Ligand SMILES: Nc1nc2c(ncn2[C@@H]2O[C@H](COP(=O)(O)OP(=O)(O)OP(=O)(O)O)[C@@H](O)[C@H]2O)c(=O)[nH]1
């Protein structure tokens with residue numbers, strides 16, 4: 001059985017519309033090979049087959065986790081709680097778990113990474129996760145050498161790299177392996193569900209790294225959209241905060257996705273809407289809620305069903321809407337009514353950015 005070096009799919013020449021396809025005459029060549037889908041993703045930026053099936057991905061990961069000596073769980077810092085893979089965490093009760101918290105390059109330039117690491121440690125402890133954290137940017141390579149040294153000290157030889165889809169597992173593998181040629185690399189793309197099956201590389205110092213298909217955590221807004229529209233919601237730009245007054249009666253929205261109304265708050269309360277994607281928090285008006293929950297004509301297909309919740313958000317806290325972005329409240333505690341598509345999860349947490357400074361102003 002030969003696998004595509006890029007995505008792990010079993011190579012075949014029988015069906016062009018299925019994963020792992022390669023025309024017969026190319027398949028007959030010996031050595032490492034890339035499937036047609038990987039070739040097209042890399043050269044034309046198109047994924048014509050779509051994502052790996054959710055069930056197949058999770059079976060492959062759980063099976064690989066059972067035989068790994070240690071698991072490197074990749075977490076997307078821009079969608080932190082939403083990209084935690086709880087099934088994976090639970091399956092690692094007896095396996096060393098390292099959390100590579102990725103996409104640090106998307107933090108605002110002035111952010112102190114030491115403070116972010118403190119935030120991550122505190123968050124893991126609040127959530128009861130016993131993982132050794134590392135802050136990295138697989139894309140820029142920042143923190144990846146430190147991660148290598150860290151892994152070397154742990155002295156394991158079989159590492160599984162796993163986590164939510166699009167968190168940057170394949171990019172991290174490429175950073176850790178420092179491939180000699182791009183043909184040896186794992187396929188990376190902005191489309192969720194790129195890696196199809198587990199696939200491994202040998203590193204002479206650290207041992208075997210296994211890439212794996214992305215798990216789909218429940219409740220991410222971006223996963224509820226067709227793949228071609230989901231990419232607009234995937235963090236790939238430096239994190240931006242839109243600051244607006246948020247006294248009672250004010251509201252903010254991400255058009256077509258989320259609507260937050262301030263029900264009770266001090267007169268100089270401020271809200272900061274954070275996203276690292278094409279979605280943007282905007283100031284809106286409470287009397288025009290239905291307008292803000294309809295998508296812009298010609299953009300992504302809208303959501304038909306929404307649910308509203310009322311939340312007490314303290315000054316210095318924020319609400320993450322999974323797969324979208326978050327809304328931070330500053331200066332005063334605030335009661336908000338948050339409306340999001342049915343099935344989309346939210347998490348209340350302490351501020352990731354400037355948390356200590358902004359929580360103190362009550
Ligand atoms: N800005 C930034 N983007 C990153 C980083 N790591 C990965 N990405 C981008 O995130 C997207 C997904 O990266 P992949 O490495 O394919 O993610 P994956 O977890 O392997 O995804 P699946 O195989 O689909 O589960 C790509 O567009 C990458 O360029 C990072 O550190 N910073």
Ligand SMILES: [Mg+2]
Nearest residue numbers: 169170194195
């Ligand atoms: Mg991948």
Ligand SMILES: [Zn+2]
Nearest residue numbers: 004007035038
């Ligand atoms: Zn492939």
